[in-house]
Amino acid sequence: MRTRRFFIWTLACLALIGILAAVSFSRQPVTIHARIAEDGGFMPDSIKARVGEPLKLRLISDDVEHTFALGQSPMQPVVFKPGEPVNITLTFDKPGTYTFYTTTPSSLNFWRMRGVIEVTGDTASQAAEPPLYVRLGLDLDGEHESDEEHAELLNQPSAERGAVFVNQVPEIMLTPDYYISHSPMETFEELRDDPALQMLNDQDIWDVVAYIWTQNTTSAALINGEKLYQVNCAACHGENGAGDGQFADEMKAIAEKNNDEHGIQAPTDFTDAEHLLEAKPAVLQGLLLRGGMGTGMPMWGTIFTDEETWDLVAFLYSFQFEYQGVNQ
Ligand code: HEC
Known part of the structure; x- marks a missing residue:
């Protein structure tokens, strides 16, 4: 009897830990590393999100100063430097493919530093x-x-x-x-x-x-x-x-x-x-x-x-x- 109760308690605790871990994991930001285009650019360069759900990003520079700018949005470019990661939260109100890019001319190919955020939602994205x-x-x-x-x-x-x-x-x-x-x-x-x-x-x-x-x-x-x-x-x-x-x-x-x-x-x-x-x-x-x-x-x-x-x-x-x- 006692072992059974112990067993149930353990299971309950494990389940609780699991739920807490899942919740905290889902709150974890997506980390984006940035290096000059010649060394890889933004990594990862493809991210998924859902309409209305906050997307947390942690921006880390591995070499020089970069910016994170988002196309088709009023967001101002965010500057981040080596050793000074920056956290940002984005929320999209329309589905679609959003391009993020840098506005810092970090190298000759800086304009190749781009990535996309695929935002899905309940409505279809409008055909352009x-x-x-x-x-x-x-x-x-x-x-x-x-x-x-x-x-x-x-x-x-x-x-x-x-x-x-x-x-x-x-x-x-x-x-x-x-x-x-x-x-x-x-x-x-x-x-x-x-x-x-x-x-x-x-x-x-x-x-x-x-x-x-x-x-x-x-x-x-x-x-x-x-x-x-x-x-x-x-x-x-x-x-x-x-x-x-x-x-x-x-x-x-x-x-x-x-x-x-x-x-x-x-x-x-x-x-x-x-x-x-x-x-x-x-x-x-x-x-x-x-x-x-x-x-x-x-x-x-x-x-x-x-x-x-x-x-x-x-x-x-x-x-x-x-x-x-x-x-x-
Ligand atoms: C990485 C360098 C670079 C950046 C950044 C850049 N351009 Fe260009 N642009 C060029 C080059 C090189 C040409 C010439 C070759 C060509 O026409 O494709 C050019 C050509 C053009 C032309 C065609 C001109 C013509 O009469 O044929 C326009 C218009 C233009 N750029 C506008 C812009 C605008 C506006 C921006 C900013 C939003 C911009 N460019 C950013 C390099 C750049």
Whole structure:
């Protein structure tokens, strides 16, 4: 009898210990180790979570300072250093595949440091609609190559000066549909050929183009675009867009050595009119979403929201156009 009671007690205790262990285990954070991309990046780089259930992560750096940034979310990037692990808790309200990545330029391949969190829930994740460049049938790899001569301008095109001529601009050119599907160069040429604008000189016409471009963004969008740019793009494209970020020289040297148009390239210089003035907004957005497929330009489609990509595109054109002075 006594042995039996002892046995039951032992079983009960073991069960209790088991339950406690299970509960505390489920509360244990998932540990993510980070090393520079060349040494493995984020480990593990694939994590599962459920909608509404807190996901605890313990971030440990094995070498240098890194960040943990989460795409498609308002979360601010979290910095963690060697010897100083950081715990964070994420909760997702929608199912889907979320990309985490670093914003610290820890090495040449820092942008390859990415991982995914697969979040499942009771509702199905929404099927994404195809990106705009696909819907418009644009060829991202040949759209804005052109050998045309660019008009030499004395002044940077200014939206404020262009605003003066707005009544002479055909209304259709002020619509968002026009903006997304025309490059500044095409817009310039169309305006230049318009008999109603014959009185304007080339500089005036470029000012009108700058004005049309400002009408398709807002100052809040430009501020957001600049913030995203400085965090995610400046390491390659440079703070001032001149293609001279901290990795630019190294990438340029690789490009020159390999001489392969599908391999690593020097980061684009956005202050050079050739690229931006020839590029339709939908193409820039497409390049941003898809990335350069081996050129060293990362793909951002899984990271930014649609709105963020348009904010970035609008901000990129500000390397060519003077937007100041126009009320938005
Ligand atoms: C790791 C370096 C790197 C980072 C970071 C990077 N880029 Fe790039 N980017 C490149 C390289 C290299 C090219 C040129 C090769 C190509 O077009 O694929 C390029 C090209 C581009 C182009 C195409 C330009 C054109 O006219 O053909 C756009 C647009 C662009 N980058 C935007 C961005 C934005 C916006 C960000 C930040 C969200 C960003 N890039 C971050 C390296 C980078």
